[in-house]
Amino acid sequence: MRLGTLIGSDAEQHGDVAVTGFAIDHRKVAPGTVFGAFRGTRFNGEDFVDDAVRAGAVAVVARPEVAVAGAAHVAAEEPRRAFAGLAARFFQPFPGTVVAVTGTNGKTSNVEMVRQLWRMAGHPSASIGTLGVTTADDQVTTGLTTPDVVTFLANMAGLKREGITHAAFEASSHGLSQYRTEGLPVAAAAFTNFSRDHLDYHETMHAYFEAKMRLFDEVVAADGAAVVWTDDPKSDDVIARVKARGLNLLTVGRRGETLKLVDRSTSQLGQTLTIEANGQTRHVKIPLIGAYQAANVLTACGLAIATGGAVDQVLANAARLQPVRGRLERAVITRAGAPVYVDYAHTPDALVSAIEALRPHVRGRLITVFGAGGDRDAGKRPEMGEVAARLSDVVIVTDDNPRGEDPALIRRAILAAAPGAREVAGRRDAIAAAVAEAGADDIVLLAGKGHEQGQIVGDQVLPFDDVTVARECAA
Numbered sequence: 001m002r003l004g005t006l007i008g009s010d011a012e013q014h015g016d017v018a019v020t021g022f023a024i025d026h027r028k029v030a031p032g033t034v035f036g037a038f039r040g041t042r043f044n045g046e047d048f049v050d051d052a053v054r055a056g057a058v059a060v061v062a063r064p065e066v067a068v069a070g071a072a073h074v075a076a077e078e079p080r081r082a083f084a085g086l087a088a089r090f091f092q093p094f095p096g097t098v099v100a101v102t103g104t105n106g107k108t109s110n111v112e113m114v115r116q117l118w119r120m121a122g123h124p125s126a127s128i129g130t131l132g133v134t135t136a137d138d139q140v141t142t143g144l145t146t147p148d149v150v151t152f153l154a155n156m157a158g159l160k161r162e163g164i165t166h167a168a169f170e171a172s173s174h175g176l177s178q179y180r181t182e183g184l185p186v187a188a189a190a191f192t193n194f195s196r197d198h199l200d201y202h203e204t205m206h207a208y209f210e211a212k213m214r215l216f217d218e219v220v221a222a223d224g225a226a227v228v229w230t231d232d233p234k235s236d237d238v239i240a241r242v243k244a245r246g247l248n249l250l251t252v253g254r255r256g257e258t259l260k261l262v263d264r265s266t267s268q269l270g271q272t273l274t275i276e277a278n279g280q281t282r283h284v285k286i287p288l289i290g291a292y293q294a295a296n297v298l299t300a301c302g303l304a305i306a307t308g309g310a311v312d313q314v315l316a317n318a319a320r321l322q323p324v325r326g327r328l329e330r331a332v333i334t335r336a337g338a339p340v341y342v343d344y345a346h347t348p349d350a351l352v353s354a355i356e357a358l359r360p361h362v363r364g365r366l367i368t369v370f371g372a373g374g375d376r377d378a379g380k381r382p383e384m385g386e387v388a389a390r391l392s393d394v395v396i397v398t399d400d401n402p403r404g405e406d407p408a409l410i411r412r413a414i415l416a417a418a419p420g421a422r423e424v425a426g427r428r429d430a431i432a433a434a435v436a437e438a439g440a441d442d443i444v445l446l447a448g449k450g451h452e453q454g455q456i457v458g459d460q461v462l463p464f465d466d467v468t469v470a471r472e473c474a475a
C-alpha cells in the first residue's frame with residue numbers, strides 16, 4: 001500500500017512510498033513503517049520519533065505539537081486512535097462478525113463461550129483474550145488480555161486469512177483507554193459486571209467505569225448491538241448509555257427481556273436454568289457449576305443471538321458448552337476425597353463469586369488458598385482478605401505473582417483484614433498444606449491464577465500451574 005493512499009497526503013511530499021508495516025515501539029521500526037508516538041505510563045514515545053525516522057519510518061502519528069522531520073507527520077489530538085484507524089486500513093480485511101466483551105470479571109469466560117456457541121452453529125470462529133488467540137484447533141498466548149493494537153489487528157487479519165468468519169475479543173479497561181482494539185467494525189458489545197479492580201491504573205472507580213463505557217459509547221458500530229447483564233448495580237447505567245446511543249439492546253439476567261433467568265437449580269456436576277425467551281419457558285441444563293457461570297452463559301448466548309443465532313438453537317447448544325480453563329476447573333480429588341478447584345478469582349467480587357459457587361457443594365469445610373498480585377491495585381488486598389475470611393471455613397494466604405514487590409508485605413496486607421487466616425509463604429507449600437488439611441467432606445479452592453502457567457517473581461517467570469501442583473500435592 002502507498003502512503004499517499006493510506007493518509008491521503010500529496011504524493012510528491014511523502015505519499016509515493018510503500019508502507020510495509022506499523023509499530024508503536026521504535027525498536028520495531030523497519031524501512032517503510034508507520035510509527036505511532038504515544039505518551040505512556042513509563043515512557044514518552046514522542047522521545048523516540050527521531051530514532052524511528054532514522055530506522056526508516058515513513059510516517060509518524062503524533063500530537064500536532066510534536067516535531068517530526070524526515071517523515072510524514074500524521075497529526076492527531078488523540079494519536080492512538082488515529083493510528084488504530086490507519087493500521088486497520090492497512091491490515092484489513094478482518095472477520096466479518098466481530099464482538100467484544102467488557103466488565104470486571106467474566107470477559108475470558110464469555111469470549112470463550114461465544115466462540116464455542118458460534119462453532120456449534122457452524123461458523124469458523126475464534127476468541128482473543130487472556131487465554132490468547134483461540135480457534136477450534138489452536139491456542140497461541142499473547143501475554144496480555146488485550147494485546148497492543150498492532151498485534152491485535154495483525155491477529156484479526158491473520159484469523160480472516162485462516163477462514164475465520166466470527167471473532168470475539170476481550171476489551172479490558174486498559175485496552176479500551178489505550179485504544180488497543182480500535183479500527184475494525186464491532187457488531188456487538190457485552191457488559192458482564194463492574195466491581196473493584198485496576199485502581200492502580202485508573203485511580204478512581206469513576207474513571208475505571210468510564211474507560212469500560214467507551215466500548216458502548218464509541219467502539220461498537222452505530223448500528224450494532226449491546227448485550228447487557230441486568231443484575232449488576234451498574235447495569236442500569238449501561239442500559240441508559242446504550243439507549244442514548246441508539247444501539248440494538250438485548251438484556252439478559254433475572255431482569256432480562258431477551259433472556260430472562262427465572263430459576264436456577266444446582267446439581268452435583270451442573271445446573272438447570274429456567275429461561276423465558278420470546279414468551280416461552282425453556283429449561284437449559286448446563287455442565288458448569290456456579291451462579292457466575294450461569295451469568296456468563298446467558299451473556300454469551302445474548303451475543304450469539306445478537307449476531308444472528310436463533311434463540312432455540314443457541315439455548316440448545318448452551319447445553320454442550322465445555323468448561324473454560326482455570327474457571328472453577330476441578331484439578332484433582334485428594335486421597336482423602338476432597339475435590340480441589342482452581343479458579344481465576346483475583347478481585348474481591350470474583351472471590352465472592354467463586355466461593356459462593358462452591359458453597360452449595362460443601363458438606364464439611366471450604367478451604368480457600370489465595371494471594372494478590374504485586375504491582376497491581378493494592379487496595380483490593382484487604383477487601384479480598386475480608387471476603388475470604390468471612391465466607392470460607394479455612395483461609396490460607398499465600399503468594400500470587402509478587403512481581404516487583406516483597407511477597408511478605410502483600411500477604412501482610414491481606415492478613416490484616418482476614419481474622420483467623422493462616423499464612424503460608426510459597427504457593428506450592430500453601431497448596432500442599434491445604435491438600436493435607438482437607439478431609440472427605442471438604443472442598444479446596446485455589447484462587448487467583450486459573451490458567452496461568454507461571455509465577456512472576458521480580459522479572460522472572462517461574463513455571464507454575466495450580467492444576468499441576470494440586471495434582472502433585474495430592475499424589
Ligand SMILES: CC(=O)N[C@H]1[C@@H](OP(=O)(O)OP(=O)(O)OC[C@H]2O[C@@H](n3ccc(=O)[nH]c3=O)[C@H](O)[C@@H]2O)O[C@H](CO)[C@@H](O)[C@@H]1O[C@H](C)C(=O)N[C@@H](C)C(=O)N[C@H](CCC(=O)O)C(=O)O
Binds near residue numbers: 036041048144
Ligand atoms: C499500564 C499499561 O497498560 N501498560 C501497557 C502500555 O504501556 P504504555 O502505553 O503506558 O507504554 P510505555 O511503556 O509507557 O511506553 C510509551 C510508548 O513508548 C514506546 N516506547 C517505549 C520505550 C522505547 O524504548 N521505545 C518506544 O517506542 C512504547 O511502545 C509505547 O508506545 O502499552 C504497552 C504496549 O502495548 C504494554 O506492553 C503495557 O502493558 C504492560 C506491560 C502491562 O503490564 N499491562 C497490564 C497492566 C495490562 O494492560 N493489563 C490489561 C488488563 C487485564 C485485565 O483485564 O484484568 C490487559 O489488557 O492485559
Ligand SMILES: Nc1ncnc2c1ncn2[C@@H]1O[C@H](COP(=O)(O)OP(=O)(O)OP(=O)(O)O)[C@@H](O)[C@H]1O
Binds near residue numbers: 292
Ligand atoms: N459473571 C461473573 N460474575 C462474577 N464473577 C465472575 C464472573 N465471571 C467470572 N467471574 C470470576 O472472575 C474470575 C475470572 O473470570 P474471567 O477470566 O472470565 O474474567 P476476566 O474478566 O477475563 O478477567 P481478567 O480481567 O483477568 O481478564 C473467575 O475465575 C471467577 O472467579
Ligand SMILES: N[C@H](CCC[C@H](N)C(=O)O)C(=O)O
Binds near residue numbers: 346401
Ligand atoms: N489481568 C489481571 C490478571 C491478574 C491475575 C493475578 N494472578 C495477578 O497476577 O494479579 C492483571 O494483570 O491485573
Ligand SMILES: [Mg+2]
Binds near residue numbers: 108109129131145170
Ligand atoms: Mg480475561
